[in-house]
Amino acid sequence: MAEFAIGVDLGATKIEAALIDRAGSLLDLARVPTDHEDGAEIVMVRVIACIDQLMDQVDEDEIAGIGVGTPGVIDIRNGTVVIAGNLGWRNLPMRRVIAGLLGAVSWERRVWLDNDTNVAVLGEFYYGAGQNARHMLYVTIGTGVGSGMILDGRLYRGATGGAGEIGHIVLDPEGRHCSCGRRGCLETLISGPSIVYQARALLERGMPSSLDHTALDSLSAIDVVSAAQTGDWLARSVLENAGVYLGMVLAHYIEINNPELIIVGGGVGAAAGELMLASAREVIEARTFPSHFEAMRITLPALGGSSGAMGAAALVWYEMGILPDRLTEE
């Protein structure tokens, strides 16, 4: 059996590809800027250049397949990116394009696509914090808020592949407008831009803070996290507040699905860590059955910088029906 998989993390800023073996050891990594303004065709050529670099390391027939994780709505059956707003793509037949550029139709059966959050949860499930779990949720908090879930050892995609839109659960129907057209979604309360919005609103009211009142336009969510880490009261309260809203939504998820593990990642989620999770945990404890609360752990991702590419490679094993050894040995 082929022992290696290639995973491609195709993001808005960089393309990162990893060659791993079944145990998750990283053999090689290729990375280039995406520069998506150049157009989909050129970006796909860059993807192939990364894949080619990795293929040089082992015999081609030792490679089980290629997994690709990318933001947006993915038609996994046809291997098409239906829409990827921040890359400007619509109906891109990525599987066919990759197979074509690799020069062999047979690759079409060995290339799999999924969205970045599903790939993230698979990465943690196979090789990260979820290695002992079979019921887990991965929440990503960055510019947007999304999630991927493993239910009973299987990636759960829903009827149309749209499962996991946790960021667009409405918490405040009178709240701020969301990119989805509704108001008061979780995303408008805890995403990076929302954290900046709330910190800025408090600063504009003249609330004391170590954050620079004169540089509000350049304020970032990471600035707020850094200030909170040094004990800044305003920054801490913004993140605690975000944690309360996160906890409200997670409490519902926990009561419905009884997970054993929730991972909170993404650029903002992983940076904020306990500054957000402590208040989330309090809300969850108050709003879930004790048996559900005690069975569950909330933690940060275990995979580091190459998690997207590792997860995309894990997608290959998953789609081939090769589950983590612990599940097949039961």
Ligand SMILES: [Zn+2]
């Ligand atoms: Zn929304």
